[in-house]
Amino acid sequence: MYILVKNLNSRLIFVMNDEVQFNILLDELKSLLKQSFFKKEDYYPKAFFDFQCRILKEDEILAFFKVLVECQSLLFGGFVEKKTQKEQEIRMIEGSIHGGEVIEINEDTLITGKINPGAIIQLNAKLYVMQGVYGIIESNNSQASISSQVFKDATLRFFKKTIHHFTTFEMSLVYYKDDAIVIEKGDYIHV
């Protein structure tokens, strides 16, 4: 069986195997559409066709539609588009955050420099700092986290919990969970 039929929201989705020869696929489609389910009077279900990774040539498209016209069992709804995963964008801040600056971060961000002593980051997303955290990180967002290779005398404040003078030279991920600030150390951090 090279065709999988799914019922989704009162619509039929025909998932067509993309590895078998096209003419074999068409033969199976023809025999499927001749079955009693598709032969009900005055009922033409709307159908969509997912050819997955197969790219149809012009003559194959014509042959496909010829089968549909011959069988007269369905309303052709369209072809299912290949879903593309939306890439998550990370905002980049080039350089360092200087002492005295207060920066609010609301989207996943990469800082290529440092967070210098006296700088304050108000964090509401994931933050990655390449050259080190020497300043203050504040967050009231449970989804927020910060990763860096170096933390030196950094102040980390999540909700009402605070860690002062946090220093480590290991790659670390800091986040808030179960009413506590969690520090994970490791060779790599999942982004």
Next chain:
Amino acid sequence: MSRIITVTSGKGGVGKSSVSVNLAMALAHQNLKVCLIDGDFGLKNLDVMMGLENRVVYDLNDVIAGKCEIHQVLVKDKRESTLYLLPACKTLSFQNLDAKIMASLIDYLKNDFDFIIVDSPAGIEQGFTYASSIADEAIIVVNLDLATLRDNDRVIGLLLKKGIHDLKLIVNRVNIEDIEDGRSLSIDDALDILSLPLLGIVYDDHEMIEANNRGRPVYLLKGHLLHECFDNIAHRLLGHKRAFAKCKRRGLLSRIFLG
């Protein structure tokens, strides 16, 4: 059109004025027309350091009051013919500064000079705000101590916010013995903390104190290490590549007998 550079530092006493005076001298020595502005309104001292105190006839107050033209307030240096000083005025403060007159002053100077060096006052208040508002570039002067470097990190952030992105660093009063003995931070530490391109190094030398007191800028001592330092800084500012001057550590006998 001229380059307007503010010489600044958050911390006081690091040597901004000394650097401003000698840098202006070094640039003028390259046959460039240089205007040195004493931005420390109310506490003027560049005219003293340059030995031009007795040559100051008009000041900014007179310009604002319409008693003289702008070109009359400029004091020509007696040694470098292309160097002019716009002295500060002790009775003038930033509160009663007329922005329109200052803007027209800067416009006049821009068309007439190759370089305008603004000696900014210490701190990050009105004087700093004014000096950085008229400048396109900034030179940050630091000493090798943590307090200065931390303060200047703040200054860098403020300058970037004001749209001045051309920032360079001069490390003043560098004492090689203190660095080697671990008493002071190193130049690499300063570069690491501030992440700015290094424009120059000026070594710690008693000659600078004497020069400032005598009103005879140390740049005029040809052959002296500090002359070389400022000469190199001026050339780097003009885009020429220059190696950093080397300061020899004093020998044991010299340290024993000369202290």
